[in-house]
Amino acid sequence: MNAMRKVISAGCALLLLAGCKDASVTLPGSSEVIATVGNQSVTKGDLYDVLFASIGSDTAASDALNAISAQEIEVTDEMKESAQGTLDMYNLLYGDSFSEYLSASGMSDEDYINDYLIPSLQSEELVTKYMEEHFTAIAEEYNPIQAIVLTFTSQEDASAALSALKDGSLTPAQAASENNSSSSGSEEIITINTTSYDSAALSVIRSASSDDGWTEVTSTDGATWYLVNVVSNDPNEFKDDAIAALSNITKITNASTDYYFRKYGFHVYDINLYNALKDSNPEMLVQDSAAEEVFAAD
Amino acid sequence: MNSFIKKNWFVSLLVVVFAVISVYYIYDSNKGKLKGKTANGEGVVYSINGEDVTATGLYDSMYKNNGTAALAEAITRAVADQAVETTDLMKDNAASQSTSILNNYLSTYGSDYRTTLDAQLQGLGYAGTDELEAYLINYFKQSELTAQYAEQHYDDLKIRNVSYILIKFEDGNSGEGTPTEDEQARMDAVDEALASGKTFEEAAAEFSEDASTASNGGVLGTLDANTTTLDSAFQQASLSLKEGEISDWVYSENFGYFLIQCNASTPEGLEAFYRAQNGLTEDIEISKAGIYDSLLSSYDTTLVNQAIWDTAEELGISFTDPDTEAAVKQYLGLED
Numbered sequence: 017m018n019a020m021r022k023v024i025s026a027g028c029a030l031l032l033l034a035g036c037k038d039a040s041v042t043l044p045g046s047s048e049v050i051a052t053v054g055n056q057s058v059t060k061g062d063l064y065d066v067l068f069a070s071i072g073s074d075t076a077a078s079d080a081l082n083a084i085s086a087q088e089i090e091v092t093d094e095m096k097e098s099a100q101g102t103l104d105m106y107n108l109l110y111g112d113s114f115s116e117y118l119s120a121s122g123m124s125d126e127d128y129i130n131d132y133l134i135p136s137l138q139s140e141e142l143v144t145k146y147m148e149e150h151f152t153a154i155a156e157e158y159n160p161i162q163a164i165v166l167t168f169t170s171q172e173d174a175s176a177a178l179s180a181l182k183d184g185s186l187t188p189a190q191a192a193s194e195n196n197s198s199s200s201g202s203e204e205i206i207t208i209n210t211t212s213y214d215s216a217a218l219s220v221i222r223s224a225s226s227d228d229g230w231t232e233v234t235s236t237d238g239a240t241w242y243l244v245n246v247v248s249n250d251p252n253e254f255k256d257d258a259i260a261a262l263s264n265i266t267k268i269t270n271a272s273t274d275y276y277f278r279k280y281g282f283h284v285y286d287i288n289l290y291n292a293l294k295d296s297n298p299e300m301l302v303q304d305s306a307a308e309e310v311f312a313a314d
Numbered sequence: 315m316n317s318f319i320k321k322n323w324f325v326s327l328l329v330v331v332f333a334v335i336s337v338y339y340i341y342d343s344n345k346g347k348l349k350g351k352t353a354n355g356e357g358v359v360y361s362i363n364g365e366d367v368t369a370t371g372l373y374d375s376m377y378k379n380n381g382t383a384a385l386a387e388a389i390t391r392a393v394a395d396q397a398v399e400t401t402d403l404m405k406d407n408a409a410s411q412s413t414s415i416l417n418n419y420l421s422t423y424g425s426d427y428r429t430t431l432d433a434q435l436q437g438l439g440y441a442g443t444d445e446l447e448a449y450l451i452n453y454f455k456q457s458e459l460t461a462q463y464a465e466q467h468y469d470d471l472k473i474r475n476v477s478y479i480l481i482k483f484e485d486g487n488s489g490e491g492t493p494t495e496d497e498q499a500r501m502d503a504v505d506e507a508l509a510s511g512k513t514f515e516e517a518a519a520e521f522s523e524d525a526s527t528a529s530n531g532g533v534l535g536t537l538d539a540n541t542t543t544l545d546s547a548f549q550q551a552s553l554s555l556k557e558g559e560i561s562d563w564v565y566s567e568n569f570g571y572f573l574i575q576c577n578a579s580t581p582e583g584l585e586a587f588y589r590a591q592n593g594l595t596e597d598i599e600i601s602k603a604g605i606y607d608s609l610l611s612s613y614d615t616t617l618v619n620q621a622i623w624d625t626a627e628e629l630g631i632s633f634t635d636p637d638t639e640a641a642v643k644q645y646l647g648l649e650d
Contacts, residue, residue, distance in 0.1 A: 039349055041368070044356055070436070079375055282361070
């Protein structure tokens with residue numbers, strides 16, 4: 017009978033494990049009073065709840081990203097100068113109110129530079145580093161092309177500009193401005209995401225080479241005329257410009273986040289933070305397949 | 315053991331079946347649950363690069379980002395709750411504004427609007443959408459408390475409600491302080507209209523060259539000595555007037571020439587002017603917050619901090635850490 021009792025006890029103990037909740041972290045010392053007004057107290061726990069609801073996921077995401085960036089991106093003199101320039105600009109724009117804000121937050125200028133501005137620059141650089149390391153695959157997917165595109169609203173203007181460009185009498189910028197075009201005449205990066213030009217023009221750009229020179233294209237609705245000149249369709253020749261042009265694409269920044277958060281083993285153990293990140297930054301939740309599906313759906 | 319199983323084979327079979335079902339149930343009910351972690355006896359919120367960040371670590375980081383503001387907000391809420399009684403007027407206003415806010419959120423955020431509003435109210439220390447009216451009532455209490463403070467310190471703050479007529483500089487005139495012939499002619503027309511018996515409101519509607527106030531009889535609103543958003547010459551002239559007085563023409567290098575009428579320079583006068591402007595007879599209940607709304611919402615937006623702090627001191631306020639108190643006072647823009 018003793019054996020039977022043991023078996024039943026073990027069974028009951030196992031049952032206790034059933035229906036466990038998701039893990040939720042509590043703040044030690046949450047009942048510690050920070051301030052008291054009349055008969056009401058504000059505790060550390062009160063503030064934790066309020067702060068978590070307003071900036072919890074952003075703070076965790078930012079701190080995790082900064083921890084990764086600190087490992088991956090070296091702080092350069094240019095970053096320090098840029099951070100100092102940003103601080104100077106804030107002081108100029110906001111005057112005393114900015115230094116009062118720093119002071120009320122318990123920060124010196126140096127703290128603000130080291131804890132906020134430089135980490136922010138490192139984080140920006142992180143996406144660039146990811147793109148440099150995965151440039152071949154990214155270039156294959158987004159097909160960046162370096163080209164000059166001039167847009168005209170009359171065929172006469174387009175033809176006049178084309179003649180001047182072909183005989184070399186005008187630069188692209190001059191050909192545009194002297195023939196009623198608002199185009200800058202500068203080189204730009206065209207990718208598969210570019211939608212600022214008519215499909216007929218984009219089609220020519222994507223099939224042309226740098227040897228083809230200037231080509232006149234009429235839009236599909238016949239109301240716009242383009243002069244296009246492909247400068248290069250070898251992305252390695254304009255890698256920096258291509259990276260700059262592609263760095264704002266959400267799918268790429270998400271892929272960068274996914275890559276580095278996996279590399280550094282970001283793992284959430286608190287259901288409240290997990291749910292908050294699922295809403296705000298699902299690409300950061302690399303710990304389970306559900307998050308991967310959310311990311312893939314983007 | 316073997317003999318026990320042989321002897322009680324049916325019971326043993328039941329136990330095995332029970333155990334198998336139990337194990338499967340445990341596995342199934344825990345599947346997909348987020349597993350926790352502890353480090354040095356404390357719950358870990360997340361880990362990155364092998365480093366565990368605990369709730370204390372996250373709290374410290376959040377506090378550094380926004381802790382002082384959150385604490386000041388919590389104190390403000392506690393002060394207003396204790397210092398001002400909830401009136402029926404506040405409840406009615408909260409109910410109607412709550413309906414309007416919920417409709418706006420629904421049209422802006424769609425059917426999931428409560429999630430957005432929940433998060434915003436939780437960030438202010440409320441449980442969520444269900445406490446929207448409580449949030450609004452606390453906001454009304456803060457306004458009421460500040461209005462009461464303004465009334466108690468009326469003379470120190472030099473509170474004035476004013477109207478004005480503006481004659482702008484003639485095109486090309488840099489405004490040296492001496493009116494051109496054309497500017498003087500326009501000013502004379504205003505003076506003559508007033509001398510002939512027209513009210514200031516009628517003259518403002520007819521002659522003021524500031525379209526934003528002319529249609530309202532020239533009424534600007536209620537300002538005080540803390541106001542920083544108005545032309546300094548205009549403000550100084552306004553603060554020096556008594557109820558019913560009209561200034562001489564005031565030169566403002568930024569705008570032109572102002573003629574200013576003081577509508578109220580006493581609490582009683584301000585209430586009377588507010589009632590007259592809004593068609594509210596003596597028997598209609600009004601809030602102090604309504605009377606001082608123009609001052610609190612436009613011309614002295616920092617007065618609320620002073621009012622809250624003074625009231626907090628009356629209620630009794632204490633901090634565990636003096637540095638925290640100094641930071642909160644600095645955040646509220648109060649002298650230490």
